[in-house]
Amino acid sequence: MDINTARQTLDDIERKLYAYKHAMAIISNDAETAAPAESQQGRGVALGILSGEAYKLTTSAELAAAAEYVLSHKDEADAELLRRAEIIKRDARETACIPIDEYTAFTELTNESYYVWYNAKLNNDFASYAPYLEKLVETMKRFSKYIDPEKDTYDYLLDSFEEGTSREYYDKFFDDVKAVLVPLIAKINDKKQPDSDWLQNGSYPVEGQRRLTELMFDAFCLDRNHCTCAETEHPYTNGTDSQNVRITTHYHTEDPTSSLFSVIHEGGHANYELHINPEYDYNCLGGGVSMAVHESQSRFYENYVGRSREFVEWLWPRFAEIFPEQTAGHTAEEFYRIVNAARPSLIRTEADELTYSMHIVIRYEIEKKLFAGEIAVADLPAEWNRLYKEYLGVDVPDDTRGILQDVHWSGAQFGYFPTYSLGTAYSAQILETLKKELDFKTLVAADNMHPIIDWLSERIYRFGCLNKPATYVPAITGEPFSAKYYTDYLTEKYTELYNL
C-alpha cells in the first residue's frame, strides 16, 4: 500500500457508506413526513438490511488497513485525511464490538419504536411505549458494555453525543447553570407577566404560518434550492449532504410562535449543514461535528438572534402584515415581551430562554437515574411529573404533554438532551467574540444576516467534522469554555425584562 492507494480505498468505501446513509436518512425522513401510517414493516426489513451492509463496510478489513496505513504515515497525509482515518478507526472499533445481528436488530427496533412512540403520544398511552423504552435502554447498556466494559453506560452515551463529556462534566455544568437560574426564576415568579392571550389564544391559520415560514427562509438566507420544510409531529433537521437538507415544523393554530421559533431553530441546524465544505459530502468529514456544536447554532439563531429586541422589531411589521386582524392594536414591544416571558411551562420546545435549561436538567437527571438503575421505566411518568413540579412548579396534566413529548428516546438518543444546554452556552460565549468583530445589533436590526452567517461559516460550519468539538470555543474565543457567558447573558436580559 502507499498513501494514494490508502486514500483511494477510503474514498471508495466512504462513498459506499454515504450511499447507505443517504438511503437510510431519506427512508427515515419519508417515514416521518410522508409515509402511510402503517407502512413500518417493510421499512424495518429494508433498514435492517441496509444497516447490516453499512456495518460490513464500516468494519471491513480493507477500510481498517487503509486507515491504519494513514495513521502510521502521518507525515504523508494532510489534516483531512488524518482526521478521516481517526474517525474511521474509532467507528470501526466500536461497531465491530457489536455483533451484526444485534446491530441490525437495533435498527429495526428504533424504526418500530418511532411508530409506537408516535401513536403513544397521540393517544396519551405511555404503557404501550414502555416495553420499547425498556428494550432501548437495555440495548444501549449492552452495546456500551461491548464497546467499553469499564465505562459507565451513561458516560459513554454522553460522550457519544459530545466528545469529552461525562456525568462529571455535566454535573459541574448544570450546577453552574442552576446556581444562577434557580434564584433568577424564583425572583420572576411574583412579577407581572405580559398579557399573551391575544397572541397565543388567537386563531392563526396554517396557511398564514406557512407564509411566516417562507419569510424565515428569506430572513435567515436559507437556500431553497438545497433546503425544504415539511410538517411533522416533532420538528427536526435531517440531510444527506451539503446540497440536500430538510427541516420540519409543526403548525399550532393557537400559537404562531411555536412554529416560528421551531423554523428559526431548525433553520440554524440547516445553515450549518448547508455551509459545510462540499468536498466532504461523500466522506466522514461531512455533517455537523457534534450535537452540542449543532445545537449551539440552532439555539444561536433561535434565541440570540430570533428572540432579540432588534430582530423582533424587524419582524413585527411583517408578522402583522400576515396576521393583520390578530395583531391589530398591539406592538412590537408586546410581542417581544411575550416571546421572552419567563414562565414555567410543560413543553421543552416551546420554553422561553430562561426556563429552557430546567427542562434539560429534568431530562438529564432522569436519564442519569435510569442508567444507574435507580429508576425503572414504569416509574418514569411519575418521576417526570415530580421533577416538573419541583423545578418548574407545574402540574403535568397527561403523558402526552409530559414524558411522551419528545421523540429522542424512541431513537435511543439517551444523552442527547444535555447538548441543547451545552450548545446554548457554547454560543453565548461565541456571541461575545462575534460582537467584538461585527456590529451584531445593527446587522440583526436590518435582518442583514449574511455577514453573521459568513462569520460563523468561516469559524465553524465549513470544517464539518474536521476539528474536535471541544476545540471550537477556545479557538474562536481565545478562552476555555465557561458557562458564565450563558448565565451572564440570561441574568442581564431577564433583569432588564422584569426590572429585577
Place this chain on the structure above:
Amino acid sequence: MDINTARQTLDDIERKLYAYKHAMAIISNDAETAAPAESQQGRGVALGILSGEAYKLTTSAELAAAAEYVLSHKDEADAELLRRAEIIKRDARETACIPIDEYTAFTELTNESYYVWYNAKLNNDFASYAPYLEKLVETMKRFSKYIDPEKDTYDYLLDSFEEGTSREYYDKFFDDVKAVLVPLIAKINDKKQPDSDWLQNGSYPVEGQRRLTELMFDAFCLDRNHCTCAETEHPYTNGTDSQNVRITTHYHTEDPTSSLFSVIHEGGHANYELHINPEYDYNCLGGGVSMAVHESQSRFYENYVGRSREFVEWLWPRFAEIFPEQTAGHTAEEFYRIVNAARPSLIRTEADELTYSMHIVIRYEIEKKLFAGEIAVADLPAEWNRLYKEYLGVDVPDDTRGILQDVHWSGAQFGYFPTYSLGTAYSAQILETLKKELDFKTLVAADNMHPIIDWLSERIYRFGCLNKPATYVPAITGEPFSAKYYTDYLTEKYTELYNL
C-alpha cells in the same frame, strides 16, 4: 443443495434485493415529491452505488445456482417457487449482459434526466433535454443488443413492458383500434359540444380539490393506513410493498377534473398494489405483473367506473357540496357530458376516452421511428406536432404542452405508452365478464365498490407476478384477447352521447 436450501437462498437474497429496491423507490419518490430542487448530485451518487449492489445480487452465482436447482427439480417445488426461479433466472441473465459500470451509469443518467426534463418542461426548453434523450435512446439500443443481439430494440422494449408483445402485435392492435376510432372521431367533429366554460374556466382552489381527493379515497376504498397522496408535476403511483403505496396528483385551479381523474386513475394502480398477497412483499412475486395489466386497472376505475353515468350521478351532489358557487345552476348530466366530451386535445393525461388512444398511437409511431433510426431526437418536436395535427387536428402551441408533457422518456421508459391502450382494452373485455357476475351499474350507482374490488382482487391483484400477463384475459373471460370489446364499448358510449 436441496429444495429447502434453494428456497432459503432465494428468500435471503430476494429480501436483500427488496431492501435495495425499497431504498431506490423511496429516494426516487422523495426526489419527485419533497427533495430540494438542486439536490440531485448526491442522490445520483447514492442511486448509482445502490443499483450497483442490486446488480451484484441479481447476478450472483449463489442466486443463479439456487434458481437453477429449483428449475431442475420442478416436482419438488410449488408454483410460487417455480415462478420465482423463472423470473430470477431471466433477470439474472439479462442483467449480467450489461457491464456493471454501464448499469450504474444508467441509474445516474435517469436520475439526472428527470431533473433536466422537469426544468425543460417548466421552461419550454426542449434543446436542454435533447442531449439526454439521445443518451437514453442510445443506452437502450446498446442494452437491448447486449441482451439479445438478434432482436430489434423496440421489440425488446415493448416486450419488457408487456411480455409477448412486439411491433407486429401492436401494429395489429392499433390498426383494429384506429379502424373504429378514426371514423368515430370524424363523425363527432361537427357535432355540438357541451358547454364546459363554467367547469373548466372556473377557479377551483387547491384546498377544495384536496377534499375531492379525500372523497375519492373513500369512494374507491383506498386504505389511508397504507396509501398516501402527494403532489407532483406528473401524477404517478409508486410503492415498496403491499403495505406502503403512494399516489400523486397535480392540482390545476382552472380545471378540477384533471386531478379528479388522475386520483381515480392512480388509485386504481394503488388498489392493485394494496391487494397483492402480502406473502410476496419481499420477493419477486410482489408488485403488479406488467404495465398493461397495471394500466388495465387504473383505466378501469378512471373510465369504466369514474366516467360512467352512474358514478357521475353519485359524485355530482358531493362535488357540488365542495364547490357550491362554481356549480350553482348546473346538473349532473352537464358534468357527465363534459367529462365525456370527445374533443381532440393536447394533453394525454387529460384526454377523453375516445381520443385517448390516438395520443398513444402518436407516441407509438414516434417511438417506432426513433428506434428504427428514421427520425432524430432533434426532429421529435416537429414530428410530434405534425402527428397531433394529422391525427387530432390540433396545433401544438409549445413543447411544454407537446413533446415535453410526459415524464416517461426521462426514465428511459420507451415502449411503455402502448400499454395504456392495451390495458384499457384488456379491462373492457374483463368488464363484460364482471357484468355477467355482478350488478355493475347498481354497485357503481351506490358507490358500493367493495364487491367490484374483491372480484378483481380474486382474479388479478392477489396473484402479484405469479401468472404471466397474457394469461389474465383468457383466464377471466374464457376467450382470447380481442380489441373488439374496447372498440364496441367506445362505439356504444359515444353513439349515445352524440346521437350518431
